[in-house]
Amino acid sequence: MAKVDVAVIGAGSAGLCAGALLAKEGKRVAVFDRSPYLGGRGMAVPDEGFKLNVGGHLLEDSGSGITKIFEYLGKRLGHGPVSSDMPVWDHETNRWGSIRDRYSGTKDELKKVINALLETPFEELDKWDDRSLREWMLQYTSDQGVIDLWEFVAVLECLTDEWYDHSASDNLYVRKMHYAEKQTAGYSFWPEKGWDGLFQDLADALTENGGELRLGTGVERVLIENGEVKGIEVARQPRILPNERFEDELIEADVVISTLPVWHVLNVVPEWELPDWYVAQIRHLAQDHFRVAWLGLYIAVDEPAAVIDRKELSTWLHTPKGRLPGFLFEQTAYDPSSAPEGKYLYVMGGVIPGAKGTDERFLREAFATFEEDIGVMYPGLAKPSWRRRHLVYEPSFGVIQKPGLVGVYRPHWRAPNVDGLYFASETFRSRGIGVDRAARAGLTVVEDILGRRLAGFEETWRY
Amino acid sequence: MARYDVAVIGAGSAGLSAGALLQKEGKKVIVLDRAPYLGGRGMAVPDEGFKLNVGGHLLEDSGSGITKIFEYLGKHLGHGPSNTDMNVWDHEASKWGSIRDRYSGGKDELKKVITALLETPFEELDKWDDRPLRDWILQYTSDQGVIDLFEFITVLECMTEHWYDHSASDNLYVRKLHYAEKRSAAYSFWPEKGWDGLFQDLADALTENGGELRLGTSVERVLIENGEVKGIEVARQPRILPNERFEDELIEADCVISTLPVWHVLNVVPEWELPDWYVAQIKFLAQDKFRIAWLGLYLAVDEPVPVLDRRELSTWLHTPTARVSGFMFEQTALDPSTAPEGKFLYVAGGMVPGARGRDDRYLREMFDKFERDLGTMIPGLAKPSWRRRHMVFEPSFGVIQKPGLVGVFRPHWRAPNVDGLYFASETFRSRGIGVDRAARAGLVVAEDILGRRLSGFEETHRY
Numbered sequence: 001m002a003k004v005d006v007a008v009i010g011a012g013s014a015g016l017c018a019g020a021l022l023a024k025e026g027k028r029v030a031v032f033d034r035s036p037y038l039g040g041r042g043m044a045v046p047d048e049g050f051k052l053n054v055g056g057h058l059l060e061d062s063g064s065g066i067t068k069i070f071e072y073l074g075k076r077l078g079h080g081p082v083s084s085d086m087p088v089w090d091h092e093t094n095r096w097g098s099i100r101d102r103y104s105g106t107k108d109e110l111k112k113v114i115n116a117l118l119e120t121p122f123e124e125l126d127k128w129d130d131r132s133l134r135e136w137m138l139q140y141t142s143d144q145g146v147i148d149l150w151e152f153v154a155v156l157e158c159l160t161d162e163w164y165d166h167s168a169s170d171n172l173y174v175r176k177m178h179y180a181e182k183q184t185a186g187y188s189f190w191p192e193k194g195w196d197g198l199f200q201d202l203a204d205a206l207t208e209n210g211g212e213l214r215l216g217t218g219v220e221r222v223l224i225e226n227g228e229v230k231g232i233e234v235a236r237q238p239r240i241l242p243n244e245r246f247e248d249e250l251i252e253a254d255v256v257i258s259t260l261p262v263w264h265v266l267n268v269v270p271e272w273e274l275p276d277w278y279v280a281q282i283r284h285l286a287q288d289h290f291r292v293a294w295l296g297l298y299i300a301v302d303e304p305a306a307v308i309d310r311k312e313l314s315t316w317l318h319t320p321k322g323r324l325p326g327f328l329f330e331q332t333a334y335d336p337s338s339a340p341e342g343k344y345l346y347v348m349g350g351v352i353p354g355a356k357g358t359d360e361r362f363l364r365e366a367f368a369t370f371e372e373d374i375g376v377m378y379p380g381l382a383k384p385s386w387r388r389r390h391l392v393y394e395p396s397f398g399v400i401q402k403p404g405l406v407g408v409y410r411p412h413w414r415a416p417n418v419d420g421l422y423f424a425s426e427t428f429r430s431r432g433i434g435v436d437r438a439a440r441a442g443l444t445v446v447e448d449i450l451g452r453r454l455a456g457f458e459e460t461w462r463y
Numbered sequence: 464m465a466r467y468d469v470a471v472i473g474a475g476s477a478g479l480s481a482g483a484l485l486q487k488e489g490k491k492v493i494v495l496d497r498a499p500y501l502g503g504r505g506m507a508v509p510d511e512g513f514k515l516n517v518g519g520h521l522l523e524d525s526g527s528g529i530t531k532i533f534e535y536l537g538k539h540l541g542h543g544p545s546n547t548d549m550n551v552w553d554h555e556a557s558k559w560g561s562i563r564d565r566y567s568g569g570k571d572e573l574k575k576v577i578t579a580l581l582e583t584p585f586e587e588l589d590k591w592d593d594r595p596l597r598d599w600i601l602q603y604t605s606d607q608g609v610i611d612l613f614e615f616i617t618v619l620e621c622m623t624e625h626w627y628d629h630s631a632s633d634n635l636y637v638r639k640l641h642y643a644e645k646r647s648a649a650y651s652f653w654p655e656k657g658w659d660g661l662f663q664d665l666a667d668a669l670t671e672n673g674g675e676l677r678l679g680t681s682v683e684r685v686l687i688e689n690g691e692v693k694g695i696e697v698a699r700q701p702r703i704l705p706n707e708r709f710e711d712e713l714i715e716a717d718c719v720i721s722t723l724p725v726w727h728v729l730n731v732v733p734e735w736e737l738p739d740w741y742v743a744q745i746k747f748l749a750q751d752k753f754r755i756a757w758l759g760l761y762l763a764v765d766e767p768v769p770v771l772d773r774r775e776l777s778t779w780l781h782t783p784t785a786r787v788s789g790f791m792f793e794q795t796a797l798d799p800s801t802a803p804e805g806k807f808l809y810v811a812g813g814m815v816p817g818a819r820g821r822d823d824r825y826l827r828e829m830f831d832k833f834e835r836d837l838g839t840m841i842p843g844l845a846k847p848s849w850r851r852r853h854m855v856f857e858p859s860f861g862v863i864q865k866p867g868l869v870g871v872f873r874p875h876w877r878a879p880n881v882d883g884l885y886f887a888s889e890t891f892r893s894r895g896i897g898v899d900r901a902a903r904a905g906l907v908v909a910e911d912i913l914g915r916r917l918s919g920f921e922e923t924h925r926y
Contacts, residue, residue: 035705043705045703045704045705046703047703047704052704054704054705221823240508240509240510241508241510241515241517241851241853242498242506242508242517242853242858243853243854243855243856243857243858244851244852244853245826245830245852245853245854246826246827246830246852247850247851247852270823270824272824360684360730360733361733361735363708363709364709367708367709387710388704388707388710389707389708389709389710390704390705390706390707390708391706391708392706393706394705394706395705395706
């Protein structure tokens with residue numbers, strides 16, 4: 001393979017956005033992924049006629065992130081149906097209600113806080129990286145209804161549980177964008193072409209601009225010599241010998257962008273090439289107990305089992321028995337093509353502590369209890385005709401967005417001492433939520449490599 | 464899925480031997496393995512026209528072990544060429560010599576020690592599980608040449624380095640078997656039909672008697688209820704969803720034999736079903752520093768490069784720069800079918816400390832040095848026309864046979880508190896070397912399950 005300007009490790013949102021943008025800007029780019037599918041923490045996996053939406057994602061971009069990157073690349077990211085209401089399970093009375101009747105803060109108080117947020121510059125929010133959301137809010141209101149509303153959104157988005165665990169900076173960045181761009185607290189949507197379509201559009205933008213894509217290709221090592229990136233080594237395909245080592249193909253590159261999360265990156269970037277304090281930052285975040293772990297459940301039934309409306313996202317803070325926060329939506333209501341004719345596919349999940357993500361005994365019991373709970377909350381789902389369970393742990397939702405684990409507490413996207421080495425990942429320094437956050441992390445790195453903002457993005461916040 | 468008397472996890476030497484023996488004795492048996500190949504720590508892997516002998520094994524059965532198991536099963540394990548001499552690299556003079564001129568102990572002294580060993584019953588040797596080999600020898604001789612000879616074989620067989628690390632009991636068991644059955648200190652041979660032929664014969668013995676074999680099938684869990692084995696759960700094939708969990712097929716069985724090594728067994732046997740002290744024994748042995756790790760190297764050249772004779776095993780205590788102990792032999796001299804026409808295949812290896820088995824930086828450097836060293840010691844191998852490197856770590860050569868880590872210090876083959884659960888593995892209680900040791904471990908478990916010795920094996924030591 002010829003020498004490339006930029007080799008990108010990972011064909012998810014961060015890697016494809018960075019790769020496609022750089023290809024469009026004239027760089028010779030190759031993007032690699034060990035998996036046979038496009039995507040990362042968000043991914044569409046075909047299984048017996050279903051298209052499973054790994055992680056149960058919706059997109060949370062109010063417009064200035066991945067949506068705008070699509071536009072720049074000459075593509076269009078259509079926003080599918082958007083929630084206007086949200087069923088919330090009342091775990092005290094064991095019945096469904098709406099977020100509207102549950103959070104009854106006065107409108108004026110809410111407006112006051114929204115205005116304060118809109119007037120606060122993003123840079124100011126950076127100072128709140130190790131403070132709680134509630135502390136910031138108490139500056140402007142003591143209305144419990146308003147506080148409850150924002151904290152409820154934080155539980156759903158960041159999967160943090162206690163008030164002192166909701167990060168002020170990470171949550172307020174997203175609230176500010178959503179209020180500014182869409183006049184709503186939490187904006188989420190289904191990508192119109194599905195998750196496969198979304199990643200395929202990005203991959204097409206890459207290859208249409210002359211970039212190369214290699215799936216099913218594990219990168220073994222970033223090659224660094226004298227503080228400079230030389231390229232990457234990819235494993236012989238397929239590996240035949242058990243535990244085969246170091247029989248790798250060298251791909252020369254001036255720049256390498258790793259999109260690997262903190263818990264994998266040191267398998268590929270030799271840690272002795274990085275400063276010890278930077279490695280320590282990575283390892284600190286990579287602790288199991290800082291991962292968001294999620295019991296991922298897919299259930300198909302022969303009749304829809306809606307609570308309020310088939311297109312709603314329904315949520316809960318505690319399931320009846322397992323006491324897990326989580327959410328559920330009917331994927332076929334957004335995208336009928338994601339299930340065989342006559343099947344209704346529900347995707348749902350429950351948050352469990354990251355420290356339990358490797359505890360098989362706990363997980364087995366937690367899955368069983370969670371399924372029983374789903375059957376109580378949604379009697380129509382008690383006897384599914386099809387089911388898949390997977391653990392969202394690796395790929396994971398990311399490092400949990402608690403105070404002290406966000407913003408400056410995440411390692412910088414540019415290696416401190418290696419020319420040409422960048423980290424575009426939501427687990428490194430970044431803001432936003434999920435797949436959109438990853439796309440923004442890709443954009444940040446692209447602009448850093450180019451040494452300029454991209455046209456049209458001058459005003460976009462992206463870190 | 465039908466119900467089985469015995470489910471065996473692992474289609475290596477232990478699993479196939481145990482499975483075939485029990486099936487022949489009238490049990491309904493199924494053997495499962497996650498790999499697509501037969502074998503375990505020994506395995507023939509086809510790769511670009513070569514048949515790679517994973518781990519670089521020869522067989523060390525003087526007749527009463529796997530060879531006899533073959534006979535019992537109506538098969539024949541032909542012993543290929545065995546060594547009459549052995550090349551030894553003199554790392555002080557940097558040249559090749561022979562084991563004969565190097566160890567010049569008095570013949571009478573050697574005979575005295577051999578006689579003492581032959582007169583010592585196996586049961587007596589059991590008392591030496593936490594003593595060094597040298598302690599035992601010093602009872603009968605102080606001749607340094609004799610001590611050196613016994614200890615040199617130990618380095619090659621058990622890969623222990625210091626005199627105080629050579630186990631008395633494990634080494635003397637094998638010396639006694641080999642002297643008694645073959646009048647040789649160390650008897651090793653190439654299996655006449657190759658490693659694929661060896662495992663295929665065992666698999667045929669299983670299926671010809673009505674047993675079932677499922678390769679490429681990962682066992683997820685041994686199912687235990689109220690202290691009794693209920694069966695095993697196997698993963699859905701193929702797994703599609705990343706990190707898919709608990710969508711398993713139940714195979715009912717009264718008895719489960721795990722052949723998993725200590726470092727994997729608790730992934731499959733739920734540890735909370737076992738007594739804590741037994742789990743602690745397993746975890747103690749499973750420490751990385753007690754693993755034997757080995758730089759496995761396959762080199763092919765277009766001309767043979769014998770040192771003395773093409774069929775000899777060449778050995779060394781220290782390579783010139785990497786300073787690793789190890790051995791090499793020409794596989795094509797023993798079995799021409801293991802390489803394409805006109806290619807000569809050498810299998811070589813060097814021992815590295817188990818604690819370094821995950822240290823990629825160290826391993827990469829060691830592989831480079833080791834390859835250069837081979838080129839120094841054997842100039843004809845300096846420019847190979849084909850190469851593969853693999854790390855013998857997982858699959859590994861096993862738990863290192865040091866005093867305190869052998870014999871009674873390995874967990875018993877029968878679960879202390881679960882009816883029907885057995886462990887046939889060389890990393891559990893067992894004696895012997897390598898693939899033969901595993902076969903003997905399978906025999907021990909088969910006889911324990913049947914509650915009797917198999918006919919013809921009454922006199923065979925097998926633990």
